[in-house]
Structure formats: structure tokens, C-alpha cells
Amino acid sequence: MLQAQKKHARFLFMFIFPAFIIYTVFMLLPILNSMKYSLYSGDGLIPENFVGLDNYVKLFTEERYYSKFWNAFSNNIKFFLIVTFIQNILGFFMAVFVTRSFKGNKFMRKLSFLPTTLSVLVVGFIFKLILNPYYGVFDKVLEALGLGKYIIPWLGDPRSALIIVSIAVSWQFFGESVLFYSSGIDGIDDSILEAARIDGANIWHEIIHIILPSVLPIVGIVTILIFIGDFTQFDIVYAMTGYRGDPGYSTDLMGSLFYRTAFATTERGGWGTGMGATVATMMFIIVTVGVGILLAFFNRKKEEMLK
Amino acid sequence: MMKPTKAAARALLYGIMVFYALTIIMPLIIMLSTSFKSNAEIFNNPFGLPEKFNFDAYTSLFVISNYGRYFLNSIGVTVISLAVAVTVSALASYAISKYQFKYNKAIYVFFVLGLFIPIKLGTVDIMLTMLNLKIFDTLWALIIVYIAMAIPLSVFILYDYIRMIPDELSSAARIDGCSEPGIFGRIIVPLVKPGLAAAGIISFIPNWNEFWFPLVLIKSREHFTIPLATGQLFGQFDTKLNLVFAVLSLASVPVIIIYLLLSNYFVKGLSAGAVKG
Numbered sequence: 001m002l003q004a005q006k007k008h009a010r011f012l013f014m015f016i017f018p019a020f021i022i023y024t025v026f027m028l029l030p031i032l033n034s035m036k037y038s039l040y041s042g043d044g045l046i047p048e049n050f051v052g053l054d055n056y057v058k059l060f061t062e063e064r065y066y067s068k069f070w071n072a073f074s075n076n077i078k079f080f081l082i083v084t085f086i087q088n089i090l091g092f093f094m095a096v097f098v099t100r101s102f103k104g105n106k107f108m109r110k111l112s113f114l115p116t117t118l119s120v121l122v123v124g125f126i127f128k129l130i131l132n133p134y135y136g137v138f139d140k141v142l143e144a145l146g147l148g149k150y151i152i153p154w155l156g157d158p159r160s161a162l163i164i165v166s167i168a169v170s171w172q173f174f175g176e177s178v179l180f181y182s183s184g185i186d187g188i189d190d191s192i193l194e195a196a197r198i199d200g201a202n203i204w205h206e207i208i209h210i211i212l213p214s215v216l217p218i219v220g221i222v223t224i225l226i227f228i229g230d231f232t233q234f235d236i237v238y239a240m241t242g243y244r245g246d247p248g249y250s251t252d253l254m255g256s257l258f259y260r261t262a263f264a265t266t267e268r269g270g271w272g273t274g275m276g277a278t279v280a281t282m283m284f285i286i287v288t289v290g291v292g293i294l295l296a297f298f299n300r301k302k303e304e305m306l307k
Numbered sequence: 308m309m310k311p312t313k314a315a316a317r318a319l320l321y322g323i324m325v326f327y328a329l330t331i332i333m334p335l336i337i338m339l340s341t342s343f344k345s346n347a348e349i350f351n352n353p354f355g356l357p358e359k360f361n362f363d364a365y366t367s368l369f370v371i372s373n374y375g376r377y378f379l380n381s382i383g384v385t386v387i388s389l390a391v392a393v394t395v396s397a398l399a400s401y402a403i404s405k406y407q408f409k410y411n412k413a414i415y416v417f418f419v420l421g422l423f424i425p426i427k428l429g430t431v432d433i434m435l436t437m438l439n440l441k442i443f444d445t446l447w448a449l450i451i452v453y454i455a456m457a458i459p460l461s462v463f464i465l466y467d468y469i470r471m472i473p474d475e476l477s478s479a480a481r482i483d484g485c486s487e488p489g490i491f492g493r494i495i496v497p498l499v500k501p502g503l504a505a506a507g508i509i510s511f512i513p514n515w516n517e518f519w520f521p522l523v524l525i526k527s528r529e530h531f532t533i534p535l536a537t538g539q540l541f542g543q544f545d546t547k548l549n550l551v552f553a554v555l556s557l558a559s560v561p562v563i564i565i566y567l568l569l570s571n572y573f574v575k576g577l578s579a580g581a582v583k584g
Contacts, residue, residue, distance in 0.1 A: 001404075001407045002405060002407065002477075003406075004408035011402075011487045011488060012402045014488075015399060015488075015491075016414060018398065019396055019398065019418070020399065020414070022395065022454050022458065023455055023459070026433065026436075026451055027421055027424065027426050027429065027456070027458075029429075029432070031428055032429075034428060034431045034432045037435075094323075097320060098324075102317070104324070108324055110567075111328060111332075113570070113574065114566060115331055117563065117565075117566045118516070119515075119558060119562075120516070121516070121518045121534055122537065122555050122559050125541055125551075126334050126335075126337070129548075129551065129552070135349060137337055137354065140353055171330070176577075232425040232427050234427070234519060255427070258428075263430075263434075263523055273435075276431055277432075283425075283428055284425075284428050287428075
């Protein structure tokens with residue numbers, strides 16, 4: 001690394017400036033400006049009247065707003081918990097299996113990441129078609145297995161719709177967890193595993209005492225990425241249950257709530273741009289606080305492990 | 308000779324792997340094979356492969372629904388935004404990884420923080436800005452947003468690649484009187500080509516699949532990208548199932564091919580990120 005001198009200043013500025021300005025103006029400022037718009041209201045596209053925290057007061061005291069907000073929030077928590085369970089816990093075990101030496105493990109690792117490369121929209125549509133009550137393959141398979149009596153309209157029933165949507169997202173991003181955990185497991189020194197095996201450790205001991213502690217930081221990263229992704233998720237709802245999160249808003253998430261309130265017409269559930277910006281700001285707060293809590297939690301776990 | 312428990316464990320392992328592989332492949336096979344069936348065949352023969360490959364769905368998408376246009380739009384938006392994002396990110400990464408000054412670490416963190424910032428939450432302002440700039444409902448609106456979106460990941464990847472380049476070459480060139488931008492262009496860029504490729508390839512996927520911004524920023528059909536066309540046409544073809552599945556196949560096959568050809572870039576790039584993070 002070269003110690004920068006005065007004569008380098010102009011050139012350093014020239015090199016950093018383009019990326020800096022695009023990134024700041026079209027990524028960071030829009031979020032701050034949206035927070036600003038949350039303090040304004042107005043009938044047109046651009047909210048012009050300054051109303052202070054009025055939008056927030058309305059959001060939390062008027063039933064037509066807060067019922068939708070808390071509904072989307074609690075759906076989102078359930079959604080996050082299901083996805084985290086599948087991606088973290090099942091994904092961890094799958095990574096343990098995939099990193100064993102067996103014929104085809106390279107291929108499996110490649111294949112496991114494939115769904116992640118598809119668009120969420122496409123994945124949602126594929127699942128919707130497979131689960132269709134009239135021609136979907138899934139119900140036909142259940143019938144063939146003699147399980148026909150358990151068939152329900154998977155995406156039409158408020159008891160199952162959110163679970164199905166969560167499974168679809170997990171199916172897509174499962175491979176990302178597997179990839180991250182596998183690379184953590186690859187990083188474990190073989191001699192440690194070898195020594196443990198000589199001491200007679202079985203696979204459970206190996207997992208609990210060696211593999212889990214060394215991938216724990218990755219569990220933290222994966223969980224945080226899932227949290228941010230899930231609390232801004234929109235495409236999957238749009239594809240599978242529509243922008244209202246049917247049936248009866250049972251699959252409405254923060255992302256679909258934001259889309260509807262900020263960008264849809266009033267008849268389609270729009271609340272005006274100012275209110276939409278308020279929802280976005282609340283989402284930003286939720287994501288920031290959530291990530292903070294998760295970071296603190298995983299840091300503490302890490303310290304406990306080191307003791 | 309394997310012990311029986313060991314053989315059983317092996318069998319279990321292979322069983323799990325086959326099951327896992329099927330859960331990944333089956334939905335994709337169903338999608339592709341259904342797109343080649345006639346509507347009658349979809350109902351009569353939902354499981355099997357198509358009796359004969361019927362390209363009607365694809366011809367009608369390209370002839371009637373203007374799919375060629377949507378592909379060109381997507382390719383244009385992706386190529387331009389990735390080229391610009393990788394270029395500006397390489398310049399910035401070079402400056403902050405090879406020069407020691409007061410803020411280089413801080414600027415790096417500032418860029419990489421973007422990996423955790425959901426840009427979607429700024430959409431209200433982005434929409435109003437695009438209206439002000441008079442580029443709402445044009446591909447330029449998407450290009451600008453996608454450049455911004457790709458910068459954090461590109462800087463994250465390129466910073467490491469450029470830092471790894473030994474300083475001796477640059478010092479020698481400097482002694483020979485080469486200017487600082489000259490060092491970047493003649494020494495760093497040729498050496499960091501794999502890094503540029505990695506940044507471009509890894510950013511390609513989210514960029515190609517992005518649906519939210521066209522949904523908000525694009526209104527005219529002639530500016531649709533593939534994801535937006537997928538989202539809008541899906542509902543319209545409700546009764547023509549082979550068309551629906553063809554729409555999904557067209558959206559997925561390009562990324563599947565690129566992934567299968569270049570999967571090493573993804574696996575290496577992303578796992579490095581996981582371990583480092």
C-alpha cells in the first residue's frame with residue numbers, strides 16, 4: 001500500500017467520486033428522503049404538506065391502518081421463523097451431509113445453489129402452478145399415494161397459505177445456506193476432525209463440539225441476511241397470493257403492504273405516498289433494530305462458546 | 308469390508324442426496340416439460356415428458372407478445388448497468404486498497420454497508436426523482452438504480468482482488484515515470500480481470516431477476532424487462548397453461564445456463580464472502 005501524498009489527492013478523488021456519487025444519490029439518499037416524505041402528506045403524487053409525525057400517529061391509532069400494519073408485521077415474523085428454521089437448521093444438516101466425501105458431492109454442491117439463481121417471481125409462480133387445485137401436480141401425487149383426503153386448497157386456505165409461501169422461499173434460498181455452511185465446514189482443520197475420530201467421537205459429537213462452534217459466526221450472517229430479505233420480501237407474495245396477500249391478507253408481508261400503500265391506487269389499497277413512505281420508514285426501523293438484536297445475540301453466543 | 312452400520316449410513320446419505328436433488332430438479336423439469344405440451348396433454352398426462360415437443364407456446368410468445376423486445380431490454384439494462392458498476396467500483400476499489408490515506412478504511416466500510424441496506428425502502432424517493440429527471444418509464448431509470456445496487460458487492464469483491472496484487476509492479480512503473488491512472492489502466496486492470504469477471508457475474512443474477520423496480524418505474528409495454536413481462540403476462544395467460552410455463556422457462560433458462568457454465572465463480576466468490584464476513 002502506498003502512503004498517499006498531496007499530489008495524489010486529485011486523482012484519488014477522481015477515482016472514488018463516480019462510485020461514491022451514484023451509490024450515495026441513488027441508494028443512501030433515497031432512504032433518507034423517504035424518511036423525510038414520511039413527515040409530509042398530500043393528495044398528489046408528491047406529498048407537499050408538512051404534517052410532522054401525523055402519519056405515524058395515524059398509522060398506530062387508526063384502525064384501518066394499524067390493523068393492516070400489525071397483521072403484516074406478525075405474518076412477517078411467522079414467515080421469518082419458518083424460513084429461518086428451514087434454512088438454518090435443515091440447511092446446516094444438509095451442509096454436513098454435502099461435505100462428507102461421497103461420489104457426486106461436487107455436483108450436489110453445485111446443484112444445491114441452482115434455485116437461488118432463479119428469480120423469486122418465477123419460483124413463486126412455479127409453486128403456485130404445482131399447487132393448483134385443478135391441474136397441479138402436487139395434489140395428483142398425493143392422490144396417487146392415497147393421501148387424497150388431506151388435500152386442501154393450499155394457497156386458498158388461511159391456515160396453510162403463509163406456511164406454503166414460506167416453504168417456497170426456503171426452497172429457493174436453501175442452497176445459499178448450504179453453500180455458506182459448507183464453506184465454513186471446509187475451513188475446519190482436518191487434523192482436528194481426525195483427532196476427534198481417533199478419540200472415538202461419533203458424528204453427533206463431531207457436529208456439536210467441532211462443526212457447530214466453527215460455523216456459528218456463519219449462522220449469524222445467514223440469519224441476518226434472511227432477516228433483511230424476509231422483512232423486505234415482496235416478489236413471492238405478488239407471485240403466489242397476489243399483492244394483497246390473499247386469502248384475507250393472511251399472507252400479507254411488510255413488503256407487499258409497502259407496495260400497496262405507497263404505489264397502488266386508493267381502490268387497490270393505496271394510502272398515498274406520504275403514508276407509504278411512513279411504512280417504508282417503519283420497515284427500515286424494524287430491519288435496523290432486528291439486525292442489531294441479532295448481532296448482539298450472536299456476539300454473546302460466540303463469547304460463550306469461546307469461554 | 309465396510310461394517311454394516313457404515314454401509315447403512317452410506318445408503319442413508321445417498322438416499323438423502325437423491326431426495327434433495329429431486330426436490331431441486333423436479334419443479335424445473337415440470338416447468339420445462341409442461342411448456343412443450345399442448346393444453347389437452349397437460350390435463351391428460353401431467354407427470355410424463357411431452358409426447359412430442361410442441362413449440363407453439365414459444366412461437367406465439369415471440370410473434371404475438373413481443374418477447375424479443377423484452378429480452379433486448381433486459382440484456383441492454385443488464386449489460387450497461389453491470390459494465391458501469393464494475394468500472395466505477397474497480398476505480399474506487401483501487402484508490403482505497405492501494406493508497407493509504409486518512410479515510411480509505413472508512414470509505415470501504417461505507418460502500419460495503421450497502422450490502423445490508425435494502426434499497427427497496429427508498430423507492431418512494433427514487434420514483435419521484437425519476438419523474439423529476441424525466442426518465443420515469445424509461446430503461447434509464449432502471450439502469451441507474453441497478454448501477455447503484457451493484458456497487459457495494461462489486462467493491463466488496465474487487466477490493467480483495469486488487470489488494471492481492473503485489474505492489475512491486477506498480478512501484479517499478481512509478482519509477483519509470485508512469486502516471487497513477489496509467490498504473491491502474493496498464494498494470495492493475497490486466498491483472499484483475501478475473502476479479503472484474505467475478506464481480507460482473509455475481510451481480511448479473513440479482514440484476515437480471517429484479518422485478519420490484521420495473522414494477523414501480525416502468526409503465527409502457529415497450530420498456531418491459533423479462534421479469535416484468537413474466538409478472539404481467541402470467542395472469543393474462545391463465546387459461547393457456549403451456550404459455551404460462553413457457554413464460555417461466557424463458558425467464559429462467561438464461562440464468563440456469565449461465566450458472567451451469569460459470570458456477571465456480573459463484574461458489575468461490577460467495578463462500579469467500581461468508582467466511583470473511
